[in-house]
Amino acid sequence: MSSLKEFKTKTDWLNLLLSCADQADDIARHFYNKVDLSITEKNDKTVVSEGDLAIEKAIRDRLKVDCPELEIYGEEYGSCDKDAPLKLIIDPIDGTSNFIRKIPIFGTLLGIEKDGQIIAGVVSNPISHDRWHATKGNGAFYNDHQISVSKIENLENAQAFYGSLYGNEARGNTKNLIDLISRTKRQRGIGDFLMHMWVANGYGEFGIDFGLKPWDLAPLGIIVEEAGGVVTAVSGNDFDIYEGSILSSNGQFHQDLISIYNKS
Template identity: 35%
Template sequence: MSSSYNDDLGLAHLLADSAAQIGNARFRSSDLRVSTKPDMTEVSDADTTIEEVLRSTLSRARPRDGVYGEEFGDNPGASGRKWVIDPIDATRNYVRGVPVWATLIALFERGEPVVGVVSAPALNRRWWAMKGAGAWAGRDQRGGKKIQVSRVSKLADASVSYSSITNWNKVDRQGAMLGLLHEVWRERGFGDFYSYCLLAEGCVDIVAEPEVALWDLAPLALIVEEAGGTFTDLKGRPGPDGGTAVATNGLLHEPVLDRIGIR
């Protein structure tokens, strides 16, 4: 891979290494501490420790860059670049001992993601991308293979992944989403980061979520797009910051938005 962001991608992988070491050490530990945040989501001591360590590393390696993380908020920085971190995506999986969880790391420049890494150490797998250099997956950066979305072009042949069907009531689109699920070949709730990574690898064709934050999607939008897919919110606006998400292999995007989009 050749890109002006090679050094940043290397740093993102180093951050992912640190996060994996902490996350694996605390995963399924008997003394894991879990509390509830004001928004009623769960947070573990692993979440906070990972974000603290990554912020500390970035303060030394990229002192002028901003950092925006799920647990400790926004530090704007002075460079016009910002790292967005979700220390553990799928915390509920993590605290219940389900191995489908990941650290999400992205670098934004001028408001757009240019580097993204998703590290799922309990699955022994990573996904990553740089702007203009494609999307990759493997055990680590050295062993990665380029990935691409599927070429499925009909809803009747498509596979859909989602996180929660009940959440669709929050945008008054549960009936529309259920209608889409009845149209497709297969539906499964793989959920969270994993749905988008499977889409980028061509294993599923459609992913949609009605309620998400920027840190939930920051590297995933770039990975999907660099794998040849399309990523928007439910209104069809590109990017990971719309509060909702629709990701497809591109061929199915308009038919999906016609059915579940907010127009």
């Protein structure tokens, strides 16, 4: 059993998250290959699989033993007070719809929030073996190699990432979103966490998404920012995981993105 006093540095917290991600990866791989995966529709019409539940339960059970004082803010088993000064935020499987259809684009998202700031974050995909992590002030890493955003300087040469344009997963102002991405060189509807990780990797210049929960966002901002990018709410306000939107970019024309999307 560990006391919170033993976690003195951001690296200590990162190591905890990485260990949790290892555990989550093992569980996710087991359920990903299961033929008769149990799936339930939640009240908000999103789906949850037994894999989601098993991962979050395992992490919670582990932390009850390893770090019982740590508050947990999670998707599947309820959340602590959002104003708790120190907490671990978990999305056991971001991209559950992909997971249940055997599309290998999903991952566990983990973040440590201290006094209203994310100080460490991890994103891990157990099938592709892709993992991103960052701590405040120490850079961002993809599979243990430091990464940085692209240097593309204008919107016309940009590659844009977004989520769903139509259907019950579409969010935001579709007309303005289409206008924004139509001004770019290439557009890809990647969705979920991956678009923002690809911005951090320098694979594209911006990602935009809406209607999200804190667990969908917790590690994303710190990873993009530590890779040299810029992250705000889509409105242009400061990024806030409790606000529900994210605009990540390489920072070269971020204000233009805000202005174009938010035009009346």
